[in-house]
Each structure stands twice: as structure tokens, then as C-alpha cells.
Amino acid sequence: MSNSETDNPAPATPVSETFFQDRAKQFKALSNPHRLRIFMTLAGCLEPGCVMESDVDHYENCQRExxxxxxxxxxxxxxxxxxxxxxxxxxxxxxxxRVLVWIDADTVKALRSVLGG
Amino acid sequence: MSNSETDNPAPATPVSETFFQDRAKQFKALSNPHRLRIFMTLAGCLEPGCVMESDVDHYENCQRExxxxxxxxxxxxxxxxxxxxxxxxxxxxxxxxRVLVWIDADTVKALRSVLGG
DNA sequence: TTCAGAGTTCGACATGTTTCGAACATAGAA
DNA sequence: TTCTATGTTCGAAACATGTCGAACTCTGAA
Incomplete structure (x- = not known):
């Protein structure tokens, strides 16, 4: 998966087909309620006042849970x-x-930029 | 579709099932490359330096285009x-x-908050 | 070496998605 | 009214997704 456009919130036109395919694939990963719940739990975003810094907080053996x-x-x-x-x-x-799991902060950032963040 | 949690970037636990269903449905809408391209075009985010304020810029007759x-x-x-x-x-x-089309800024904001924005 | 725990892979099945063409609806212009 | 342009709905076909149970791998403990 190409990450060449990850750091550019407003890429120059024309936007490549790969850009849309990659972002669409990432949104698709979040398009299922179960996966979204898993993602947000890993991201630590289910508690009030949480912040997404999941490359710091690693989860262990979480699949069973x-x-x-x-x-x-x-x-x-x-x-x-x-x-x-x-x-x-x-x-x-x-x-x-044990198995450690964590979120890719750059990919999340790239997705956020699609939403104008 | 319930928007009761739209304005809360860090909702109180436990997060309702509806929250995940609604957000997942919105991510699913963006999970197809063609739809994502449509969305970003409407959002005016395909040009360098663009800003998402699509409730101002209305598009006309865009489906044919x-x-x-x-x-x-x-x-x-x-x-x-x-x-x-x-x-x-x-x-x-x-x-x-003519048919006018525009983006729902609140929904986009709610999605962004899922990504830690 | 054998066992138990955590995760993966496989095949199967039901359901959902993407796409098309054809037929339809609606609004303004000739 | 008739025509044209825009968008919608329908049915069908091809393909993808979500889920399970069974069989598997890998690692550390008994």
C-alpha cells in the first residue's frame, strides 16, 4: 500500500487513482460495526477525554477478549x-x-485529512 | 439516523450500539473509490489549499458530470x-x-472525531 | 515430549454490494 | 402538448463480505 500521499492534507490535482483506492480501503476497514468497535477500543477512544495516541498504548492478547x-x-x-x-x-x-497490537497514527492522520481535519 | 452523539468527540461510556452502527454506515459510504471521489469533489477537497465548507458551495446537475x-x-x-x-x-x-448538492458538515465532523480529530 | 493457549487458514453458506440496461417520473422549453 | 434533460426505481448478474466450525501453526509451561 502506497503511503506517498499520507502527509499531504490537500494533494495537488489530479489526485491519483491509488489515493482513492487506498483511502476507500481504509474507510472500508472501519465500515463494519464490530471492526469499528475494535478500532476505537484500540485507539482508546471509548472513554471520556481520551486522546488517540495508540502507538504508545499497546494492547495484549486482545483477540480473545x-x-x-x-x-x-x-x-x-x-x-x-x-x-x-x-x-x-x-x-x-x-x-x-503475547501479541501486541497498536494503531498506525500516520494512516489515521491521512484519513482525517480526507474529512477536512 | 440518530445524531444524538454527533457533537461529542469523546462520548461517555458505554458507547451505544447505535453509535457504531451509524458511524460504520457513514464510513461504508466512503468505502467505495467512486463514492469517495464524488464526496471529495463535492467537499472541494481535490484542489491544493482547499477547505471543507461545502454547505456554502452548492453543486448543480453534478450527477451527469x-x-x-x-x-x-x-x-x-x-x-x-x-x-x-x-x-x-x-x-x-x-x-x-437543477439539483443542488452539498455535504453535511456535522456528520463529517462526527466522523472526524472518531479518528481522533 | 506432551499439553494448553493464542491466533490463522480453509471451505462453506447466507447476505450485501456494484454495476448495468430498461422503464419510469418530473420539470422546463419548443 | 410534445420533446429533452436530469434523476429514480427495478430486476438481474457478478462479485465481495461476515460468519461459523474444523483443522492448523506457533510458543511457552508442565
Whole structure:
């Protein structure tokens, strides 16, 4: 996935086809209520006064917890995480028995700029 | 569609199911490259230095133009506009022969807040 | 080495999305 | 009224998505 336009809130015309494809794919990753809930939980945005700085707060072993909270099969949660990763919104890293997960701040920033932020 | 949480960037826990459904539906409206292009064109965000104030700049008769630009059948463009309207992102109003179109700034703001804006 | 815990991959099924063309509705102009 | 331009609705086809259970991998503990 190209990130060449990530840092440009107002890219020069004409905007490439890749730009729309990448952003659309990222919005699609957020277009399912379950995935959106996962994303916002990871982003720490479900509490009042929260701030999105998720590359600092890493979550551990969260898939099992989401599986219970959302009442979904583990394989389904795994699928949703894959979608979030493929879109470039979420990163995962194995550390022994545990798995760390965090949000890609640059990608989120790029999406925000599409919304005029 | 409920907009009760639109103005709250950091809603109190627990976040309602409706919140995720509404936001997910709005992200879904932006999850197609063609619709995203339409949205950004309406938002005037395809030029350098643009600002999103689309409730000021109304577009006229745009469906026909998008139909040509995107190489899609008029019925397909109409369908995409319907999706954007159903998500609450876009408004349309007939004025005689012409049709005015504009972006719902509040909905966009609500989406931006999900991304930590 | 065997076991248990966390996540992945696969195949299957039901449902939703994207797209088209054809037929329709509506408003102004000839 | 008839014509033209714009947008809508419908049915159909191709394709994508969400979900599950079963079988799998990988890692650390007993």
C-alpha cells in the first residue's frame, strides 16, 4: 500500500487513482460495526477525554477478549484484525506468548485529512 | 439516523450500539473509490489549499458530470448518491430543473472525531 | 515430549454490494 | 402538448463480505 500521499492534507490535482483506492480501503476497514468497535477500543477512544495516541498504548492478547465481548468466533475476530491490518490501520507483533497490537497514527492522520481535519 | 452523539468527540461510556452502527454506515459510504471521489469533489477537497465548507458551495446537475468523469451509468451514479444521502453525508434539493448538492458538515465532523480529530 | 493457549487458514453458506440496461417520473422549453 | 434533460426505481448478474466450525501453526509451561 502506497503511503506517498499520507502527509499531504490537500494533494495537488489530479489526485491519483491509488489515493482513492487506498483511502476507500481504509474507510472500508472501519465500515463494519464490530471492526469499528475494535478500532476505537484500540485507539482508546471509548472513554471520556481520551486522546488517540495508540502507538504508545499497546494492547495484549486482545483477540480473545474481543471474541467474548462481541460474541464472535475467534476466527471471525481474526478475520476482522486482518482487514484492519491490510488497510494499514493496525499493527501486530508477536512477543513470545503475547501479541501486541497498536494503531498506525500516520494512516489515521491521512484519513482525517480526507474529512477536512 | 440518530445524531444524538454527533457533537461529542469523546462520548461517555458505554458507547451505544447505535453509535457504531451509524458511524460504520457513514464510513461504508466512503468505502467505495467512486463514492469517495464524488464526496471529495463535492467537499472541494481535490484542489491544493482547499477547505471543507461545502454547505456554502452548492453543486448543480453534478450527477451527469460524474457519470461522464467516472465512466459509470447514470443509474449507478444515482445509486451512489443515494448511499451518500442515506448515510447522512450528502444533501440534495431540487430547484426547478437543477439539483443542488452539498455535504453535511456535522456528520463529517462526527466522523472526524472518531479518528481522533 | 506432551499439553494448553493464542491466533490463522480453509471451505462453506447466507447476505450485501456494484454495476448495468430498461422503464419510469418530473420539470422546463419548443 | 410534445420533446429533452436530469434523476429514480427495478430486476438481474457478478462479485465481495461476515460468519461459523474444523483443522492448523506457533510458543511457552508442565
Amino acid at each position: 474481543f471474541s467474548e465481548q462481541l460474541q464472535l468466533a475467534p476466527s471471525t475476530v481474526s478475520h476482522h484484525f486482518k482487514e484492519l491490518r491490510n488497510a494499514g490501520l493496525v499493527h501486530m507483533e508477536r512477543q513470545g506468548k | 460524474f457519470s461522464e468523469q467516472l465512466q459509470l451509468a447514470p443509474s449507478t451514479v444515482s445509486h451512489h448518491f443515494k448511499e451518500l444521502r442515506n448515510a447522512g453525508l450528502v444533501h440534495m434539493e431540487r430547484q426547478g430543473k
